[in-house]
Amino acid sequence: MTQTVNFSEQLSLRARALLHSLGAEVPEPGPLLARTPISGGVLLPLAVDAPAEVDAAIGRAATAFESWRAVPAPVRAGLVRRLAQLLVAHQDELAELVTLEAGKIGAEALGEVQEMIDVCEFAIGLSRQLYGATMPSERPGHRLMETWHPLGVVGVISAFNFPVAVWAWNTAIALVCGDTVVWKPSETTPLTALACHTLLRRAAVDMGADPAVHQLIQGDATVGSALVDDGRVALVSATGSVRMGATVAPRVAARFGRCLLELGGNNAAIVAPSADLDLAVRGIVFAAAGTAGQRCTSLRRLIAHRSIADQLVERLAAAYGQLSVGNPLDDGVLVGPLINERAFAAMQKALAGSVAEGGDIICGGERVETLGPDAYYVRPALVRMPAQTELVREETFAPILYVLTYDELDEAIALNNGVTQGLSSSIFTLDQREAEQFLAGSDCGIANVNIGTSGAEIGGAFGGEKNTGGGRESGSDSWKAYMRRATNTVNYSTELPLAQGIHFG
Template sequence: MSALETRARQALARLGASTPDDGDLAARTPITGEVLGRVKTSTPDDVDAAISRAHASFRAWRSVPAPVRAAVVRRLGQLLTEHKSDLADLVTLEAGKISSEALGEVQEMIDICEFAVGISRQLYGKTMASERPGHRLSETWHPLGVVGVISAFNFPVAVWSWNTALALVCGDTVVWKPSEATPLTAVACDALLRRACVDVGADPAVHQLVQGSAAVGEQLVDDARVALLSATGSVRMGRAVAPRVAARFGKALLELGGNNGAIVTPSADLDLAVRGIVFAAAGTAGQRCTSLRRVIVHASIADDLVGRIADAYRQLPIGDPFDDSTLVGPLINRAAFEAMQTSLQQARADGATVVLGGDRVDVAGPDSYYVSPAIVRMASQTSVVREETFAPILYVLTYTTLDEAIELHNAVPQGLSSSIFTTDQREAERFLAADGSDCGIANVNIGTSGAEIGGAFGGEKETGGGRESGSDSWQAYMRRATNTINYSDQLPLAQGVNFG
């Protein structure tokens, strides 16, 4: 047994889960490409039974007072705190994140648990003025039903927690289909949540885990008992999911592609800009939905900025993500590497200059895929730039006026995260205005990645329009009812209608 497999087994054991060995779904680590365990794929009957259990549990769970429901989430947060390093190990093993980023992802889970516990006492409705005397008009929020969660490999645990923590305090139950690339982290999270339920006397059936290919997710998409389908993944996946959920009049919460841009103006603090750009573009090996893909820099400072970024890139340690000195770990698999190479070839065909990077780096043999982050100067925003490549490619374009920069920034199909680096307040405010960035996230003097849980997370256009995590995102997991209460002995009609 290899050291990595042993590490996975030990982490799972401490988390209260055993390593699956008898399944047909291989849990591979991108660190070396080796298999860590084998998980059973859920059959159609398994998925149907999981939805049935979640639906039956919902009928009782919805009537439990929200602050009482929050006890499960509070306990989950405590368990995550106790086992932070164990779960982070699994994130690194399965997703390839460097240790500090893996620990940060688990901390994000802890944070959303704290947030959700607070929200459990703030599921507020409104009281509105009625036009009729002796009447009160208000709204109430009620549990929605079964929430289906389909998550991606790059945030294998955080996105699940965003959905699950809020869904549970809102009175919903959850059926989770994780990425095929990260089945062990899912087994661990399910074990922790079941333990949390047992510890506080809640029904463990409020959460169900199903594993497998896209066909497993499709059952969640098509089953009318799944009231809300929350799916994180590619635009292509979203195009398939959205109409199928809509066809059965279900609700969909979609977090899809990002092709995130940063504008760098002549007034920018370039030292700060470089730090923000390098982390956003090269962190997580460019495999965040909020990773920086495009830098739109004023022509007068373009050469200086590119030179500074290139100098920083040359100093990025690439290697074993468990090594504390490493800043860039592996791509998830061979397909990700091949997609990166295809995009670089297309960029060259479009006349681009690859300033630096893009090469494969031999760290752990032929079954792992490490790359040097690439910087690519483009004369124009061609089709390859307008598409998201889930790899560390940073395209650099130039502009001469801020209007031109904003137009260039917005001229992509995606609309997730964005930023501007400037010390000019007018430029900053223009970027944040209605005719500025068209993204769901717009930042000033920080990069495009690293969102906090307090704000709603999501984007516009082909990013899907969904919002998860903070702010009022809890409303997606509930249904709204408008209530009119007549406390008089009269029955006036609205709009002055006289009937009899």
């Protein structure tokens, strides 16, 4: 036990050193405990923002918006460009802080920071492409067009599993669009939020911009509630559970605000008889076991053709047996810890329920005792199920992969669509007809061919349908969520004709 305490103290000292190297002041102590899932110990205690402080932060963002909106978009991009430069300079330190707080292995943590850099580059280019449309007018001497304008204060509520990337998706684009941002991060990952906030404030100072364009508020759900209910917040972009989204959406709608929701995923991959099984096994294992199954795009359901199901399960079980589970700071580790005890308990409950419903646990599910009683490491589980039961239709945020079988592709697509979530999906096939049928039939916001369900690029809009919330972030035309559209008619004639041929007086 003494060894565990000492190790936790080492991690705490390392977190302080990383904050210092990133230019962030060690926060005042308070009731918010930043823990590390690596050991279960406390990294730092932080103060939470009282209601008056949250109100003041939103007020500062609202005031800053009035001047920020008037800055030309390509000039606004200078702030995002400087942020990207700072992220490049501090990628290693920020990634290590992500590992300490979220438990991601080094490669995934570095990849998350790279994703921030990538979306900054996307936003910089976007600053010269906030295009409106010009339409032909039915009235002579008139021009009909659309223009896009800054929306206002954007409230960002992020989750622990991508503690920095999701913030960057929203913030880089919102800033270029002329909005200001108030960020409420997960109370599980407050230190990474503090580091990002510090880097953005530094970028603002370097570029002569108003640092008030970004505000950080820390605390539990009550802090997020203030953001949700405040009429000064034009858009609430919330990432989290379906239950959270069901609470947020009607409250924002009640005040006629906008919502951008990224909620749960219960993602499936179909493996057809023609699939390249070597490719499929690699894609499936990464999608199901990466980040210890704690991605919204993690693979949770495998729908295999009956003719190849036994062979596929055998190969997956062998691959699972080779996965190294342990301290994500160590080289060679592929699966880090679950975020906390609650996640572990949910996984064990789901596994017990799968057996009660006739399932067969092929491998995994057991806890790995490595770094003390307060750290929760598990072996990813592979479970064959006789049918898509109610349990399988629920999302368990842990590394459980349920295996189902099918005979006809229509049946497989129906299984893929037979859940309330609609985030990500994929098929492994070398048959073009099957691939096209799947792409047309999947009801998810993301549908892939011959890759897994996770690992989205920033160039494509990210998001899902049904209970996933319908939001789109990051690439493509997702910028439109952060702006308001105006239809403009310009009369450059000396007449005043009315539309639809109406004659008045």
